[in-house]
Amino acid sequence: MIDFRPIFFTVGILLSTLAIGMVVPAVADLIAGHSDWRVFAGAAGLNGFLGITMLLTMRAGQTSITTRQAFLLTTLSWVVIGVFGALPFAFADLNLSFTDAVFESMSGITTTGATVLTKLDAVPPGILLWRSLLQWFGGIGIIVMAVAILPQLSVGGMQLFRTESSDQSEKVLPRIAQVAAAIGIIYVLLTATCAALYWISGMTGFEAVAHSMTTIATGGFSTRDASVGAFNSAAIDWIAVAFMILGSLPFVLYLRAVRGNLAPLINDSQVRWFLIIAAMAVALLVAWQVLINGVRFGEALRFVSFNAVSIMTGTGYSSADFGLWGAFPVSLFFFLMFVGGCAGSTTCGLKIFRLQVLYAHTVSQISKLMQPHGVFIPHFNRRPIPAGASESVLSFFFLYIMAFGALAIGLGWMGLDFITAVSGAASAIANVGPGLGPVIGPAGNYASLPDAAKWMLSFGMLLGRLELFTVLVLFTPAFWRN
Amino acid sequence: MIDFRPIFFTVGILLSTLAIGMVVPAVADLIAGHSDWRVFAGAAGLNGFLGITMLLTMRAGQTSITTRQAFLLTTLSWVVIGVFGALPFAFADLNLSFTDAVFESMSGITTTGATVLTKLDAVPPGILLWRSLLQWFGGIGIIVMAVAILPQLSVGGMQLFRTESSDQSEKVLPRIAQVAAAIGIIYVLLTATCAALYWISGMTGFEAVAHSMTTIATGGFSTRDASVGAFNSAAIDWIAVAFMILGSLPFVLYLRAVRGNLAPLINDSQVRWFLIIAAMAVALLVAWQVLINGVRFGEALRFVSFNAVSIMTGTGYSSADFGLWGAFPVSLFFFLMFVGGCAGSTTCGLKIFRLQVLYAHTVSQISKLMQPHGVFIPHFNRRPIPAGASESVLSFFFLYIMAFGALAIGLGWMGLDFITAVSGAASAIANVGPGLGPVIGPAGNYASLPDAAKWMLSFGMLLGRLELFTVLVLFTPAFWRN
Numbered sequence: 001m002i003d004f005r006p007i008f009f010t011v012g013i014l015l016s017t018l019a020i021g022m023v024v025p026a027v028a029d030l031i032a033g034h035s036d037w038r039v040f041a042g043a044a045g046l047n048g049f050l051g052i053t054m055l056l057t058m059r060a061g062q063t064s065i066t067t068r069q070a071f072l073l074t075t076l077s078w079v080v081i082g083v084f085g086a087l088p089f090a091f092a093d094l095n096l097s098f099t100d101a102v103f104e105s106m107s108g109i110t111t112t113g114a115t116v117l118t119k120l121d122a123v124p125p126g127i128l129l130w131r132s133l134l135q136w137f138g139g140i141g142i143i144v145m146a147v148a149i150l151p152q153l154s155v156g157g158m159q160l161f162r163t164e165s166s167d168q169s170e171k172v173l174p175r176i177a178q179v180a181a182a183i184g185i186i187y188v189l190l191t192a193t194c195a196a197l198y199w200i201s202g203m204t205g206f207e208a209v210a211h212s213m214t215t216i217a218t219g220g221f222s223t224r225d226a227s228v229g230a231f232n233s234a235a236i237d238w239i240a241v242a243f244m245i246l247g248s249l250p251f252v253l254y255l256r257a258v259r260g261n262l263a264p265l266i267n268d269s270q271v272r273w274f275l276i277i278a279a280m281a282v283a284l285l286v287a288w289q290v291l292i293n294g295v296r297f298g299e300a301l302r303f304v305s306f307n308a309v310s311i312m313t314g315t316g317y318s319s320a321d322f323g324l325w326g327a328f329p330v331s332l333f334f335f336l337m338f339v340g341g342c343a344g345s346t347t348c349g350l351k352i353f354r355l356q357v358l359y360a361h362t363v364s365q366i367s368k369l370m371q372p373h374g375v376f377i378p379h380f381n382r383r384p385i386p387a388g389a390s391e392s393v394l395s396f397f398f399l400y401i402m403a404f405g406a407l408a409i410g411l412g413w414m415g416l417d418f419i420t421a422v423s424g425a426a427s428a429i430a431n432v433g434p435g436l437g438p439v440i441g442p443a444g445n446y447a448s449l450p451d452a453a454k455w456m457l458s459f460g461m462l463l464g465r466l467e468l469f470t471v472l473v474l475f476t477p478a479f480w481r482n
Numbered sequence: 483m484i485d486f487r488p489i490f491f492t493v494g495i496l497l498s499t500l501a502i503g504m505v506v507p508a509v510a511d512l513i514a515g516h517s518d519w520r521v522f523a524g525a526a527g528l529n530g531f532l533g534i535t536m537l538l539t540m541r542a543g544q545t546s547i548t549t550r551q552a553f554l555l556t557t558l559s560w561v562v563i564g565v566f567g568a569l570p571f572a573f574a575d576l577n578l579s580f581t582d583a584v585f586e587s588m589s590g591i592t593t594t595g596a597t598v599l600t601k602l603d604a605v606p607p608g609i610l611l612w613r614s615l616l617q618w619f620g621g622i623g624i625i626v627m628a629v630a631i632l633p634q635l636s637v638g639g640m641q642l643f644r645t646e647s648s649d650q651s652e653k654v655l656p657r658i659a660q661v662a663a664a665i666g667i668i669y670v671l672l673t674a675t676c677a678a679l680y681w682i683s684g685m686t687g688f689e690a691v692a693h694s695m696t697t698i699a700t701g702g703f704s705t706r707d708a709s710v711g712a713f714n715s716a717a718i719d720w721i722a723v724a725f726m727i728l729g730s731l732p733f734v735l736y737l738r739a740v741r742g743n744l745a746p747l748i749n750d751s752q753v754r755w756f757l758i759i760a761a762m763a764v765a766l767l768v769a770w771q772v773l774i775n776g777v778r779f780g781e782a783l784r785f786v787s788f789n790a791v792s793i794m795t796g797t798g799y800s801s802a803d804f805g806l807w808g809a810f811p812v813s814l815f816f817f818l819m820f821v822g823g824c825a826g827s828t829t830c831g832l833k834i835f836r837l838q839v840l841y842a843h844t845v846s847q848i849s850k851l852m853q854p855h856g857v858f859i860p861h862f863n864r865r866p867i868p869a870g871a872s873e874s875v876l877s878f879f880f881l882y883i884m885a886f887g888a889l890a891i892g893l894g895w896m897g898l899d900f901i902t903a904v905s906g907a908a909s910a911i912a913n914v915g916p917g918l919g920p921v922i923g924p925a926g927n928y929a930s931l932p933d934a935a936k937w938m939l940s941f942g943m944l945l946g947r948l949e950l951f952t953v954l955v956l957f958t959p960a961f962w963r964n
Contacts, residue, residue, distance in 0.1 A: 067854065071852075153851065154851060284895075326897070327896075327898055327899050327903065328891070328897070329894075331891050331904065332894060334900070335890070335891060361877050362877045362880055362881050365873065365951070368870075369635065369637065370960060372636060387869075394873075397880060398841075398879060408813050408816075408817070409814050409817060411813070412810040412813030415810070416813075418809070418813055418816070418901055421809065469848065469851055472848065473851050476852075
């Protein structure tokens, strides 16, 4: 039997944190004189009560957890925050159904950025702030998980990022706690810098804070219906591009950079691949905009960079309806959705390191075809890839495409047209936010979808965010067997 | 340096065969009194002259070829037949451009079934017969290649199908020639049976022969604009379903079945998976048609079975415009395109055995997550999968998705809308035929596409037909290095 106490203890910590987080929008609504503050206060009280009860009753006194507990804990954490973080949406002055509330909350905590809210410009500040806070928490949560938990669980090739110290099990926990704390400080500093730059460039203080949190988290919730496009400012667009990219790089490398060692950040092959793929996509789209649509180069570069980086990193802001750019951009954006950023960042998607591992494998396979008796060992970041990690990545890729296909077919069954179904499925699993086409594209939103489709998409976001295996392993009978 | 003589010698054999094949439509047009017979006679003469010249000048006296020669020979064979088989299309009374002629010919020899011809009902018999013959040659060609060449080259996991005798290199060639001849006889018998049944069910003799060749080859060229739907006969539909399925099973198993040993065919896990996937797709689509569109069960079963089997096996016949069935069928058909049939059949696509290997790997990966120190060996057909074959399949899957993505993005650049670009790319690489949407869907055709898109699609068909690696290996500098 699995001992649930340490799991509920941790969930208790998360619920208490959620309660503290809810105080912020409560205060914001109180200042703005909006009655929603009562909803936030009430939800904070409920979450706080539940959280503290769990903390007090589930205290286990253990310092280590088993592999199964770790899987259960990870999935449960995201589900619990998804559900309890939905309370303000459900009870605030928005008239959202329970389905819509959970969808919005799950889209927040998974840093997806898909929304069912319309008329954001008229939504009170508390709800806007809560959406940003959920993404901000989700962003740091996933970085810590990618640094502390996933490498130990060997999920989807993440064992490639086990640090040397991980093997000395005695010292793991304190060291991981240290690293997590240091990354947390960097996360806060980056957010503050981003907010300051947004503010200087013309956003109000409130908007600057709200957007900085969803930029660094590559989340994509905005306070405006027209997303970042509403500000119509080149400076704001370029700041967003810079911080979306910063949110997509491995945060552990920032730690070393802060200590004065820039070499790992600059030489990291994952960082290079990420930047090269982004640059290639931007170059192709700029060429299209200039040659086919006759847009001026400077303007093309600005709008293309913003929207391509937004989609590739899974942020999901938009500054233009790229659905109107023509055939090529739509097809390219569809495939860009799957790419994502680096491991240990706030991004989702397949992630660059997996594409590198898959590419290295394919190249060695081609060499092997010509020299069947030759030995060709695929490398990642100048090191041979261990066989276990390779298989893990290769299986992840297959499962990813299968999950995408199953979700798209399921959405089709719900009556969604082809482009909505396939782009919605891709967008959910890669935690992007908007899809393609007239319904859920950059100029649309998810409000009109049937409830069942919203639940499927919410599950897809969870699956994608937790690297598929972490969630799916719970659905195997073997997991629950003694 | 690569010795080209044995390669051109084989190409000479193929061109001579092509010349003999062209006599058949020449005779058909002569009987019908259509002047196209001169085109076929001329093309036959040219091909025969070239073929015999190669046979006489390139006689090498070698009995074995190197790995590189085998790769070059395989790709060159399909390219040469694609180009020289296009002669009748280019010079007949059709007004086709060179691009269109090569597209139609490549679509034929790769058993794809995508067409640029409109008003088929008015096309003279010679051309219709030539289209069927190209697919019929392509079908037997790919089976022989899958039995004789690909397992030796270890392309995309095909080494799983090396027979026990392959390792005794002395006896390989005679044995393979025997097997190929026996399979050829079975292929002819199946075609004849199919033609007889079509004829009994109401097709004219000419139509029965033309359709039987493209059914068993899972090619999909029809003599009618409305494809098999034009006959509006339940009997013909079900005969087509049966023979499309027969064309999708491993032909080597028929050899044993003919010798009285039915067990390998019945117990083969690939055959079972194929039938189960097809049955699941049919069940879902029938449910949709009955529940959502209110179609009677019997009618739904007939039309669903025909079109689902046609798309999944990559045949590409249609008996109804399934684009009008609603959202779900379109999404499901898109993913069905990728499935394909069994290795060693006339089908293309990912193929069932690869899905089995990928699935087995993913399951063992999930087990490993729970027991990191356990050993879980994936199995295929009750045998452990050798590591090399696994990696080969996993890389193949990645390369397949990448090739699909690159082709779809390229088609987008040519101005094709999203559904046309992605379904066209999938359809070409999986050798299906029709795509989805109003342009290239079951009720449309490829005539209106820009020339560059047609060349891209032709290359995609070749890539998919020759299992990607066989072609791509020629594009590596290492292949041409000494």
